[in-house]
Amino acid sequence: MLLLHLSDIHFRKDEVGTAMDPNASLRNELLLDAESMCNRLGKAPKAVLLSGDIAFAGDPSEYEYALSWLEDLCTRCGTSLSSVFVIPGNHDVVRKVASRNVIQALHKDIKNASEVALDGTIRGLLRDAEAGRLLYEALDPYNFFAQQFFCDLLPPERTIATRDLPLNDGSVLRLVGFNSAFVSSAADKKDDLFVDPACFQLKRERGVETLVMCHHPYNWLRQGDALRDHLNAFSRIHLFGHEHTSRIEPARDWVRVAASAAHPDRTESGWEPGYNLIELEVDGEGNDRRLKVAVHVRVWQTRPPEFRAKTDRGADAFRQEIRLDAWTPPVPAQPASPPQTASPAQADAAQGETPDLELARNDAMDTLRDISVRFFKLSLSQKSAIAGKLELLEDEDLNQPDFERFRRVFARAQARGKVQELDQEVKAASGRSR
Numbered sequence: 288m289l290l291l292h293l294s295d296i297h298f299r300k301d302e303v304g305t306a307m308d309p310n311a312s313l314r315n316e317l318l319l320d321a322e323s324m325c326n327r328l329g330k331a332p333k334a335v336l337l338s339g340d341i342a343f344a345g346d347p348s349e350y351e352y353a354l355s356w357l358e359d360l361c362t363r364c365g366t367s368l369s370s371v372f373v374i375p376g377n378h379d380v381v382r383k384v385a386s387r388n389v390i391q392a393l394h395k396d397i398k399n400a401s402e403v404a405l406d407g408t409i410r411g412l413l414r415d416a417e418a419g420r421l422l423y424e425a426l427d428p429y430n431f432f433a434q435q436f437f438c439d440l441l442p443p444e445r446t447i448a449t450r451d452l453p454l455n456d457g458s459v460l461r462l463v464g465f466n467s468a469f470v471s472s473a474a475d476k477k478d479d480l481f482v483d484p485a486c487f488q489l490k491r492e493r494g495v496e497t498l499v500m501c502h503h504p505y506n507w508l509r510q511g512d513a514l515r516d517h518l519n520a521f522s523r524i525h526l527f528g529h530e531h532t533s534r535i536e537p538a539r540d541w542v543r544v545a546a547s548a549a550h551p552d553r554t555e556s557g558w559e560p561g562y563n564l565i566e567l568e569v570d571g572e573g574n575d576r577r578l579k580v581a582v583h584v585r586v587w588q589t590r591p592p593e594f595r596a597k598t599d600r601g602a603d604a605f606r607q608e609i610r611l612d613a614w615t616p617p618v619p620a621q622p623a624s625p626p627q628t629a630s631p632a633q634a635d636a637a638q639g640e641t642p643d644l645e646l647a648r649n650d651a652m653d654t655l656r657d658i659s660v661r662f663f664k665l666s667l668s669q670k671s672a673i674a675g676k677l678e679l680l681e682d683e684d685l686n687q688p689d690f691e692r693f694r695r696v697f698a699r700a701q702a703r704g705k706v707q708e709l710d711q712e713v714k715a716a717s718g719r720s721r
Contacts, residue, residue: 288454289330291321291364292563294338294502294528295548297378298349298356310550313560313587314356317549320585320594322363324564328583331365332564333452334462338528338546339376339502341432345425346381350432369656371436372450374464375429376502376528377471377480384425385472393422394470397481398509405509410484413442422469427688434690435663437656440466441691446483450652451495456569456576457616458494463522467503480507482514489521494614496578498524504545523578523609524565533561533584533597537607542580561586561594566604569611576611655697655706662693662713670696673712677705 302308325331335357342349358368384390393412400408412418419442430439438448448464470481480503489497499518504527505511518525523541531548547561564583571577582605584597596603662670670693674680679696687695700709
């Protein structure tokens with residue numbers, strides 16, 4: 288499996304798409320290098336991981352540009368836009384919203400809570416409908432962008448983004464994305480940001496390995512030490528952004544990757560744009576299983592201008608093997624014998640079936656994400672018309688933000704067996720929009 292990892296892209300609305308965009312050439316070189324690396328490795332990314340700060344100021348136009356650029360990146364690398372998995376960073380917060388007195392008062396309640404009371408304070412605020420909505424309101428433009436990938440977040444039950452990917456031996460890599468920006472504002476400082484209590488409830492499950500993304504590293508989080516201990520015990524791969532410096536920390540049971548920024552500010556000390564490609568493979572079986580990890584860190588050099596490998600004692604990738612728990616794939620159910628009246632072709636097809644519930648589940652979600660990406664390219668009136676025609680909107684949705692209202696459309700389409708109809712309507716509307 289190949290994963291492409293980007294962080295801190297910082298698309299700025301007054302720069303992107305202009306003749307004097309200071310990062311236009313750099314972004315193009317990243318596209319070319321990622322395409323070349325995927326060809327060299329002989330793999331298309333199974334997921335494109337964005338560990339926060341997609342936008343610079345949480346402006347809707349910044350996400351519109353991000354979507355266009357990411358689609359180009361995915362196409363060049365042989366994958367689809369629906370492979371994107373994203374979490375928010377502090378630059379995805381709309382500061383003027385987060386600076387409102389009522390929201391700052393909620394931030395103050397969290398920041399002033401004692402160590403003993405902190406967990407209960409955050410849980411109580413996120414469970415309160417009004418307080419939870421206010422704490423997440425500054426992320427509305429981000430959520431509208433993230434919804435098409437089913438990565439949007441809304442308390443109290445959906446504060447973590449998740450997705451399952453099948454590994455080569457039939458086991459599962461579970462992507463888990465935390466939100467460390469719900470108490471973010473212009474007042475951010477180290478040791479003064481937070482994750483919510485759900486982030487400390489990762490569970491071990493046979494045949495499932497966990498990759499966690501969190502924008503802010505431990506030293507920016509009030510619960511940083513406790514989160515480090517939890518992830519060391521329950522997660523194999525830890526991805527962070529924010530500090531714009533690439534670091535790889537391999538350990539016996541995990542690998543931690545701190546990412547360079549794709550677009551660091553050029554005035555920063557040690558300016559070093561970069562991105563990562565992560566190869567994962569399970570080797571062995573039964574009681575002797577190992578996760579082989581290779582992290583290709585690509586960093587920018589200025590003279591001559593190009594992306595190159597950050598090396599580890601001469602090697603062009605950082606490699607580690609992690610011993611995994613014993614696990615054996617379940618034996619697939621045998622298909623029923625074809626009826627005597629079946630044609631030879633039908634009989635051959637039936638004998639060749641190998642049902643795989645996990646793969647089927649992922650395929651179904653992939654289909655929904657593909658539809659979602661196309662759906663969100665339509666205008667608001669087109670989306671509303673489709674949802675109304677298929678009777679997928681309810682009166683209870685009227686007071687919900689757009690991203691939540693349309694998420695419910697997809698949930699109802701799946702629950703009511705209308706996914707195919709939704710797909711057909713989206714394709715028809717997309718054709719009319721051209």
